[in-house]
Amino acid sequence: MSGNKVTRATIGKMVLMALLIPMFAQAEESVVVRTGERLTARVVGGTWDETPDGIMAEGTGRFLYANEGIGAGDFHISARLKLARLDHTAASFVFGDSHLGLDGRENRLFIQGALLGSETQMLEPAENYLKAGEAFLLEVTRRNGTTRFLINEQEVARKEDWNGPVNVLGFRPWRNRMEIIEFRIEGDLTELEPLPVPLGEPLFVSGQDGYHTYRIPALAVTSQGTVLAFCEGRKSGRSDSGDINLLLKRSTDNGKTWNEQKVVWDDVGNTCGNPCVVVDKDTGTIWLLSTWNRGDDHERQIIAQTSKDTRRIYVLHSTDDGLTWSEPREITAQVKKPDWTWYATGPGSGIQIQHGLHKGRMIIPCDHIEAGTNHYYSHIIYSDDHGETWQLGGRTTQHQVNECEVVELSGGRLLLNMRNYDRSKQNRQVATSDDGGLTWEDQRFDSTLIEPICQAAIECYSWSGENSRSVVLFSNPASGSGRVNMTVRASFDEGRTWPAGKVLHAGPSAYSDLALLTSGEIVCLYEAGETNAYQSIVFASFPLATLEDSRGD
Numbered sequence: 001m002s003g004n005k006v007t008r009a010t011i012g013k014m015v016l017m018a019l020l021i022p023m024f025a026q027a028e029e030s031v032v033v034r035t036g037e038r039l040t041a042r043v044v045g046g047t048w049d050e051t052p053d054g055i056m057a058e059g060t061g062r063f064l065y066a067n068e069g070i071g072a073g074d075f076h077i078s079a080r081l082k083l084a085r086l087d088h089t090a091a092s093f094v095f096g097d098s099h100l101g102l103d104g105r106e107n108r109l110f111i112q113g114a115l116l117g118s119e120t121q122m123l124e125p126a127e128n129y130l131k132a133g134e135a136f137l138l139e140v141t142r143r144n145g146t147t148r149f150l151i152n153e154q155e156v157a158r159k160e161d162w163n164g165p166v167n168v169l170g171f172r173p174w175r176n177r178m179e180i181i182e183f184r185i186e187g188d189l190t191e192l193e194p195l196p197v198p199l200g201e202p203l204f205v206s207g208q209d210g211y212h213t214y215r216i217p218a219l220a221v222t223s224q225g226t227v228l229a230f231c232e233g234r235k236s237g238r239s240d241s242g243d244i245n246l247l248l249k250r251s252t253d254n255g256k257t258w259n260e261q262k263v264v265w266d267d268v269g270n271t272c273g274n275p276c277v278v279v280d281k282d283t284g285t286i287w288l289l290s291t292w293n294r295g296d297d298h299e300r301q302i303i304a305q306t307s308k309d310t311r312r313i314y315v316l317h318s319t320d321d322g323l324t325w326s327e328p329r330e331i332t333a334q335v336k337k338p339d340w341t342w343y344a345t346g347p348g349s350g351i352q353i354q355h356g357l358h359k360g361r362m363i364i365p366c367d368h369i370e371a372g373t374n375h376y377y378s379h380i381i382y383s384d385d386h387g388e389t390w391q392l393g394g395r396t397t398q399h400q401v402n403e404c405e406v407v408e409l410s411g412g413r414l415l416l417n418m419r420n421y422d423r424s425k426q427n428r429q430v431a432t433s434d435d436g437g438l439t440w441e442d443q444r445f446d447s448t449l450i451e452p453i454c455q456a457a458i459e460c461y462s463w464s465g466e467n468s469r470s471v472v473l474f475s476n477p478a479s480g481s482g483r484v485n486m487t488v489r490a491s492f493d494e495g496r497t498w499p500a501g502k503v504l505h506a507g508p509s510a511y512s513d514l515a516l517l518t519s520g521e522i523v524c525l526y527e528a529g530e531t532n533a534y535q536s537i538v539f540a541s542f543p544l545a546t547l548e549d550s551r552g553d
Contacts, residue, residue: 058177065170075187084177200540276346356412358436367402377397426480460515
C-alpha cells in the first residue's frame with residue numbers, strides 16, 4: 001500500500017511532533033480510536049463501553065485491535081490511555097505475538113514474546129512511569145531498524161536490528177480496567193487476513209440455551225462407546241464465580257449427532273464446576289469429580305480465608321452410560337487438608353491405571369493452595385475400590401503449578417503435566433511417579449510445550465508392545481504470548497519429544513480435553529472462537545495419521 005497522508009500523533013509537544021512529520025511523510029495512517037470514537041478498530045470478546053473521554057473495557061476476555069498491521073520499514077504507533085489500578089492486576093499492549101505490559105503482582109513493567117525475547121523480562125517499577133487512573137502516552141517507533149517503546153516519552157525497552165512486519169496491534173485490559181482515548185498507527189499499513197475458523201462443530205455456544213458463557217470442557221468415552229461432553233454453564237457472566245452449573249451432552253454415534261443439553265448438577269446460585277471425569281473400565285461406571293463454593297465467594301476471598309464458606313470437593317457417578325446421575329457426595333474431608341484454601345479438580349479427565357502394580361487405580365489430577373503461602377501445587381487423588389472411597393495422593397515438590405492432567409506411560413509409570421506460573425519460562429511443567437501417584441519426582445520444564453499460562457490436556461493413545469508403539473497426545477493453545485493456536489501434538493517416545501502436531505484453530509482458544517473413540521480416532525473438546533476463546537466449546541475428531549503426517553522426519 002502507498003499514500004501521501006501525514007499524521008501528527010497525539011504527543012502533547014509541538015517540537016516532537018515536528019520532528020516526527022518528516023520521518024513519516026510518505027506513510028499511511030490509521031486512526032484506530034479518536035476521543036472514544038472507534039474508527040478502524042476490531043473489537044474481540046465483548047463490547048468496549050463509551051466514556052466521556054474514550055472507550056473502556058475490563059476483564060480477561062476483551063481485546064481491541066487495529067484493522068491493519070505494519071509492514072517492513074519505519075513506523076510510529078501512539079496511544080493515550082488510562083489504567084484503573086497498578087497493583088494485583090495486569091494489562092498489556094499487544095505487538096505481534098509479544099506484549100509490553102504491567103505485572104501488578106510485582107508492580108513492574110514487563111516484555112515477553114518471540115519478537116522481544118521468548119522469556120519474560122521484568123522492567124522497572126510501573127510507578128516510575130504510570131499513575132493509576134491518570135492518562136499516559138504509549139509510543140512504539142521504529143527507525144532504521146531500531147524499535148523503541150516509550151511511556152510519556154521515556155524509553156522503557158528497545159529492540160535493535162529488526163525490520164520485519166507486525167500483523168497484530170492492540171490492547172488487552174486483562175485483569176485491569178483500561179480506557180483508550182487515542183490510538184493511531186502510521187507506516188506501511190497492511191490489510192489483515194480473514195479470521196481463522198475453528199476446526200470441528202461448536203457444541204456449546206455462549207449466549208444460547210439459557211447460559212451467558214460455556215467454559216471448562218471435560219471429555220470421556222464410555223465402555224459402550226458413548227461420547228460424553230461436559231462443561232460449566234455460567235448463568236449470568238463469564239466470571240469464575242456466581243451461578244454455575246455442570247452440563248452434559250451425549251453422543252452415541254461418535255459425535256455425529258448429540259442429545260439435548262442436560263444439567264448434571266445445579267445448586268441454585270452457587271458454583272458447581274471444574275468437571276473431571278474418569279471411566280472405570282472394570283465396571284463401566286462413570287465418575288465425575290467436581291468442586292463447589294458459594295456463588296458470592298470469590299477465589300481471592302477463599303485464598304485469604306475471608307470467604308463465607310470454602311472450596312469443597314464432590315463426586316457424582318452414573319451406572320447407565322451417562323443417562324442419569326447420582327446426587328453429589330462430598331469427599332472434602334478425605335482429600336483436602338485443613339490448611340488448604342483454594343482447591344480444584346482437573347479440569348478435564350482422569351485416568352485408570354492399566355498396567356503394573358497399581359492396575360485398576362483411578363486417578364483424578366487436582367491442585368491447591370496452602371494457607372498463608374499463596375503457593376499453588378499440583379496433586380492427585382485416587383480410588384482403589386472402584387470409586388467407593390477417594391484418598392489423597394502426592395503433591396509436587398515445587399510450587400507455581402496448578403491445573404494438571406496425568407497420563408500413564410509404559411509399565412504403569414505416570415506423567416503429570418501442569419500449568420506453569422513461573423513467568424520466566426513460558427513452558428509446561430512435568431513430573432513423574434513410579435508409585436501410582438503417591439509421590440512425584442523430577443519436576444521440570446518441557447521446553448517444547450510452550451504455553452500462555454493456561455490449562456491443557458494429555459492422553460495416552462497406545463502403549464509400547466510387540467505390534468505397537470507408545471503414543472502420547474497433548475493439546476493446548478501453543479503460544480507463549482496469548483491464548484491462541486490450539487494445537488494437538490503427538491509424542492512417540494513417552495513425552496520426551498513432540499515431533500508431530502495439528503493446529504485445530506490458529507485463533508483465540510483456551511481450555512481443552514482429549515479422548516479416543518472406539519474407532520481409534522482422536523477427539524478434542526476445546527474452547528475457541530473467531531473473535532474470542534470463549535465464544536463456544538468445539539468438538540473435533542481426526543485420525544492419528546493427520547498428526548503423523550506432520551512430522552519432519
